[in-house]
Each structure stands twice: as structure tokens, then as C-alpha cells.
Amino acid sequence: MVCLGVLVLRYTRPDAHRPFRVPWAPVTCVLGTVVCLGMTAFLSAATWKRLVIWTAVGMSIYAFLRIPAQPPAPMTGTLPGTPAADGFRMPGEFEPHTGCWMLCRSGPTTGARRRGRRSWRSLQVAAAIAQFEPLTVGGVDPALQRRAGTAPRARAGGGDGAR
Numbered sequence: 001m002v003c004l005g006v007l008v009l010r011y012t013r014p015d016a017h018r019p020f021r022v023p024w025a026p027v028t029c030v031l032g033t034v035v036c037l038g039m040t041a042f043l044s045a046a047t048w049k050r051l052v053i054w055t056a057v058g059m060s061i062y063a064f065l066r067i068p069a070q071p072p073a074p075m076t077g078t079l080p081g082t083p084a085a086d087g088f089r090m091p092g093e094f095e096p097h098t099g100c101w102m103l104c105r106s107g108p109t110t111g112a113r114r115r116g117r118r119s120w121r122s123l124q125v126a127a128a129i130a131q132f133e134p135l136t137v138g139g140v141d142p143a144l145q146r147r148a149g150t151a152p153r154a155r156a157g158g159g160d161g162a163r
Helices: 002-012 025-041 045-064 112-130 142-148
Strands: 100-103 135-138 154-157
């Protein structure tokens, strides 16, 4: 569907802004559509049956059990300025920057053993990031961070967001 949509939009809205262009658009779109149709043609009947059943389940949940939107939480106060006015900006993905913040989820609702495994996996990711740039980790026990070997390369922040 996406391949066909790209092809249709290419001809119906040629003036539309496109930050990314598909190389050899007509050929790529047609080949993508043919490959997708070819793959779906060889799916088993059981797979199609599951698709229909789960689509029906999803549509019924969407149609009958819609949860009304909750009002936004009241603001406790406003900041005097904007992040841009305070000198902050979001760097591009590959643009040089001064460091990275990584917050790990933990709380009383998760069991201690499961929370420890999750924190350990998060710290393994943190160790990989800290090899390349300064990293501040928040929400993780500093003792666990030292055991993971990320302490020399990353600063540990408290669970309350303190640095």
C-alpha cells in the first residue's frame, strides 16, 4: 500500500514537499508492490484466518471500548522562558553534542528481581553509549551501575532526576 501511495502521490501531488525521495520512484514502487503481493500470495490459509480474526478483534476493541480522552493534568506553574530562550536546543542525530541523558524506569509497581534485570540491561546499553560520549544515567542504583562497569564513564543521577 505504501509503495502504491508513493507512486500515486508522485503524480497527483508533484509539488508536495518531500524531505526524502525514493530513487527510481516508478520502478521501485512497482517492484515493491509486486514483491509484497508475491509474498502475501504464498501465505497459508491459517495465516490469513489469523489476520482476519485479529483484525476483527482489534476493530471491535477500537469501535466498542473506546476510552474517552482524559483532560490534561493541571499545570503547577509555568517556566519564565522557553528552552530555546534559555540556550537549549535539540542537536541533530549525528551533530556533535556535549553528552546524553538516559533515564531508567523503576518504581514500586515492579518486583525487585525484575527491576534489577531491567536496570542491568539498561546499564549494558549505557555502557555501550558511554564508550562514545559523556552520559548521565538517572533512576538506577549507583551500586548496580558500578557493578555493570559504567561508573567510570557515566555519571549516576538519583531516581528523583538529580544529577
